[in-house]
Amino acid sequence: xxxxxxxxxxxxxxxxxxxxxxxxxxxxxxxxxxxxxxxxxxxxxxxxxxxxxxxxxxxxxxxxxxxxxxxxxxxxxxxxxxxxxxxxxxxxxxxxxxxxxxxxxxxxxxxxxxx
Amino acid sequence: xxxxxxxxxxxxxxxxxxxxxxxxxxxxxxxxxxxxxxxxxxxxxxxxxxxxxxxxxxxxxxxxxxxxxxxxxxxxxxxxxxxxxxxxxxxxxxxxxxxxxxxxxxxxxxxxxx
Numbered sequence: 001x002x003x004x005x006x007x008x009x010x011x012x013x014x015x016x017x018x019x020x021x022x023x024x025x026x027x028x029x030x031x032x033x034x035x036x037x038x039x040x041x042x043x044x045x046x047x048x049x050x051x052x053x054x055x056x057x058x059x060x061x062x063x064x065x066x067x068x069x070x071x072x073x074x075x076x077x078x079x080x081x082x083x084x085x086x087x088x089x090x091x092x093x094x095x096x097x098x099x100x101x102x103x104x105x106x107x108x109x110x111x112x113x114x115x
Numbered sequence: 116x117x118x119x120x121x122x123x124x125x126x127x128x129x130x131x132x133x134x135x136x137x138x139x140x141x142x143x144x145x146x147x148x149x150x151x152x153x154x155x156x157x158x159x160x161x162x163x164x165x166x167x168x169x170x171x172x173x174x175x176x177x178x179x180x181x182x183x184x185x186x187x188x189x190x191x192x193x194x195x196x197x198x199x200x201x202x203x204x205x206x207x208x209x210x211x212x213x214x215x216x217x218x219x220x221x222x223x224x225x226x227x228x229x
Binding site (some may be wrong): 004005033035041042043044045048056059089091093102103104105106107108109111 | 148150155156157158159160175203205215217218219220221223
């Protein structure tokens with residue numbers, strides 16, 4: 001596609017519910033990132049994929065967070081047993097390059113609200 | 116953790132004026148990037164400056180980088196109301212290597228009054 005597509009655009013979850021957030025990167029982009037952005041803050045790194053390999057998951061805040069990219073294209077970020085502190089915008093970004101040498105293309109994000 | 120720190124936190128100017136935003140960071144970097152975010156939207160890549168560059172231009176944007184001071188500035192000339200947005204600096208840390216990731220600052224809110 002022309003850009004990075006994320007769905008759903010908005011998600012309201014009851015505390016304790018599991019959620020799955022989807023990211024469709026630009027076709028052919030090798031690198032894919034997930035970021036979490038709290039209200040009024042900058043994005044915080046969660047995890048990084050190079051094709052289907054998850055090379056860095058150091059930013060995932062707990063073992064309730066899980067990400068996958070099984071075929072090296074679409075990625076899913078799953079949050080189990082959601083808590084109120086998980087409320088944030090979840091941003092996906094992709095890049096053609098293996099490194100950050102040319103900038104990243106971000107999706108519009110999924111705004112998760114846990115009630 | 117957030118490496119970049121932007122200054123000021125908020126900036127309000129009149130249309131046509133120039134806007135200068137500053138960013139400081141802590142570690143050695145491969146490059147530094149500036150992004151814009153309109154309310155409720157994703158980030159848009161504006162400009163990237165590599166660690167061996169000192170200045171770069173793109174349209175009405177001018178970015179400088181001083182690696183000795185670990186700082187960067189973004190200048191938007193002849194601002195327009197449409198430039199109203201949040202601006203973030205992000206560093207691609209040298210230590211990340213092949214596992215590249217960006218570390219963002221908290222952002223600057225720019226308001227351009229018509």
